Amino acid sequence: MGRSTIVVIWLALAALAFRPIGLVERLADLCFEPARQLGRIALPLSWFSSVHASSDGESRARVRELLIAEQQEAQPADASLVARRGLVHAQVIDRSQERADLVVVRFPPEASVLPGMPVVCGDVYVGSVLEVGRAASGALARGEARVELVTASHARVGARAGELELVVGGLARAEHSGGHSRLLAVRALQSTPGAERELRVHEDAAAGGEWSTLAEGYRLGTLVPLELGTRRAWAVEPVLDYSGGFSQVFVLCPPERAPAGELLAQDPFDAAAWIPVRATLDGMLSPWSETRQLLGGSRTGLREGAAVARGPEFVGRISHAGLFSSEVECLGNPGFRLLVLASVEDRYGPLHLGRVLSLGCDVSRSLVYLAWEESAELARELGQHARSAQLYTSSGERGIPPGLYLGSAELPVGEGAHTLVLRRPAAGRFGTALEAWTGERLGGEEP
Secondary structure, three states: OOHHHHHHHHHHHHHHHHOOOHHHHHHHHHHHHHHHHHHHHOOOHHHHOOOOOOOOHHHHHHHHHHHHHHHHHOOOOOHHHOOOOEEEEEEEEEEOOOOOOEEEEEOOOOOOOOOOOEEEEOOEEEEEEEEEOOOOOOOOOOOEEEEEEOOOOOOOEEEEEOOEEEEEEEEOOHHHOOOOOOOEEEEEEOOOOOOOOEEEEOOOHHHHOOOHHHHOOOEEEEEEEEEEOOEEEEEEEEOOOOOOOOOEEEEEEOHHHOOOOOOOOOOOOOHHHEEEEEEOOOOOOOOOOOEEEEOOOHHHOOOOOOEEEEOOEEEEEEEEEOOOOEEEEEOOOOOOEEEEEEEEOOOOOOEEEEEEEEEEEOOOOOEEEEEEEEOHHHHHHHOOOOEEEEEEEOOOOOOOOOOOEEEEEEEOOOOEEEEEEEEOOOOOOOOOEEEEEOOOOOOOOOO
């Protein structure tokens, strides 16, 4: 065989590696299946032991209480904001980094949710319903909706601070806010703001749409000045961290359209939502990565993006599901990203940390280093002292239920970039008896 022929074959194989062909992948799976069967036979006595995500009663009760507290904190506390309105509880199930101004939520399918209805978290305005799913086969299933946040560039909402009326929507330009696009932009201003700076939604039905007045009185933030050379402009310091500071919301609608709300939108320990899976022997393919191989694939119901757990503990996410085997990217794998909740001792509900990035783990695999950007909103909440916290998965990513345990960490003081040191109870050694999440539809389009 000539050298040029070898080069052509090598390039073809490299191209397939980056752009795999379904038929080739299936044939490869079939060819390597005998080796996988030998791997099954070689498994140790862990065949006879199993830890189910739904079996730990104490962990289940603790996490359920935490998630219910999260839902209760998402309900409006001001009675005037609930009067003459219906509330439809919804949970964020998909949040894209590339399209941060759009999120997908799931709500009770019997609720009559329509485009244009306002969405809130607590007493804070979040955005409005953009699109509602109608069929199971579409990008959005029945009982799912796409929500456009107030941070979207073309979002507009009427607001009032005392007697001052203005329009808010989108983000202030980054150079106007210290390099961080987190302040809401003021699009129209009636006059110079007075002493009253607290901003609340004030909508005119004729201007804002059929449902917009339902958001009347909900908070947006505080008016703050922006010095632009010799000129002063205005922006809004938000109450809520829109980039990842919420995962439970309520859709506002007329009272007759709201069904009775669910107590818990998604139970992470529902036995019917998990299937048992077997992993190959507990070892890493390379010292700088943390991955696992499952002895099961799409034929047994496994799907890419699904969470893998050992009991109540999060192991990782299925990154590739072949016919007969699957690959799992674990939390300690550099580059792994995850939305995280934190439970601190003296706080009823959880804190939303947003998305963290794994920087890898230490040699013992008991410590995982997580890059984390602490928001100004969370920094205000934490105060001037570092806080010990228990970390859990958050909703907001299809295939990963909220409430799976990650480990413990110290939350540092101050807005900005930090590295969290996560201590895992199992030191990353989860054995071969695992479970995979099958509790929701996967593979939908990103927000």
